[in-house]
Amino acid sequence: MDHLDKLEAQSVYILREAYREFKNICMLWSIGKDSTVLLWLARKAFFGHVPIPLVHIDTHYKIPEMIEYRDELALKWKLTMIYGENKQAIQEKNTFPEGKVDRITCCQSLKSEALKKTLSGEWDRYIMDLNTGKYIPDTNCERYTGVIVGVRADEEGSRSKERTFSPRDKENDWDVGDQPPEFWNQYKTDFAPGTHIRIHPLLDWTELNIWEYIDRENIPITSLYFDQGDGKRYRSLGCYPCTTPVESTSKNISEIIHELKSGKFAHIAERSGRAQDKDDGGGLETLRKGGYM
Structure with a gap:
């Protein structure tokens, strides 16, 4: 096995462990290269079928080509495609592009808060109807107990502090100093009830690895x-x-x-x-x- 084979095998193992250990999980798809590689690995892990819902947080300020690409691939691969949003902030134009808040506050509102409330089921979710390609209200409001994310340790400083299976509290808040040890690829998957889990199958990948894998796998x-x-x-x-x-x-x-x-x-x-x-x-x-x- 070469280095990419080993990374692929490790990620597939983590995806299968997550699916086996946690009752109601989803996968975040930001539409970028990393989360698309993660989606590709999920298709490999489950033999062409992705049994995990894909969730995208739509800020309504994404580059239009990103949304077009998302929906085209969701239809082609028959994905359970869901999106969430901070409807109130968007309707009230309480955003940085509208000049009402700074960038950090805008991210907290349109991304962090929208993610929390979408995962918890407190805010509306919209699911793609694969027959029409249109989004309709998702009637399933069950809370996602875990979410698979395509972050890499080399991407930026805070992500290098993550664990493969990273616990959050009920509000999705992250205590950086309270992380479970992970030695020799031994992962802790037994957490207290109510714990929200972030799962990171790409943590050991680099930007170069991602592009080499995209090239190899087309x-x-x-x-x-x-x-x-x-x-x-x-x-x-x-x-x-x-x-x-x-x-x-x-x-x-x-x-x-x-x-x-x-x-x-x-x-x-x-x-x-x-x-x-x-x-x-x-x-x-x-x-x-x-x-x-």
Whole structure:
């Protein structure tokens, strides 16, 4: 087995363990490359079928191509596709792009709070009707006890402090100092009732690993990651008012891999184009302690 084979096998094992150990779990799909690799691994883990609902938190400020890509792939792969939102904040335009709050407050509202209330079932969820391709109200309001997330330890500082099976309290709040030990791939999966669990099958992957795996497996991803002729592309995807592309002429996966190996981005954080990270002191720990992805 080469390095990618080992990473794949470990991630498939974690996905199967999560599905076996936890009663009602979902998988977050941000539509980016990492969570799409995670989705691909889930299809491998369960032999082409994904028995876990996919959840996306729609801020209504995502780049339009991201939403188009989400729905096209959900229909093609027959996914249980669900989205949630902070309907009140969006309707009242209580957001950063509208000039009413700062970036951190906007993220806490449109992402963290929306995620908490969507996972708990307190706020409306919308599920794709695979016959029509339209979203309808989801009648299942049962609380998700765990959520599978495509974060990597090398992505930014706070994520390097995660465990593969990471407990949160009932409000999804994260106590960074109270993490279970994980030695020699021995994972704690027995938690007190009411504990919310975040599961991270990609924690040991790097940005380069992700792109090499996408290349090897021919995984479909959004074209936003590639230069469309203006010498720029997105390295990390998010809300368009707070995400800027990087200077890059990479037009395909091979060129991105070369770019990562050549050192062009070796010492530049992957999320350097995400303005909310800078507003959070250069990282995401404040936001993530409160439930941010």
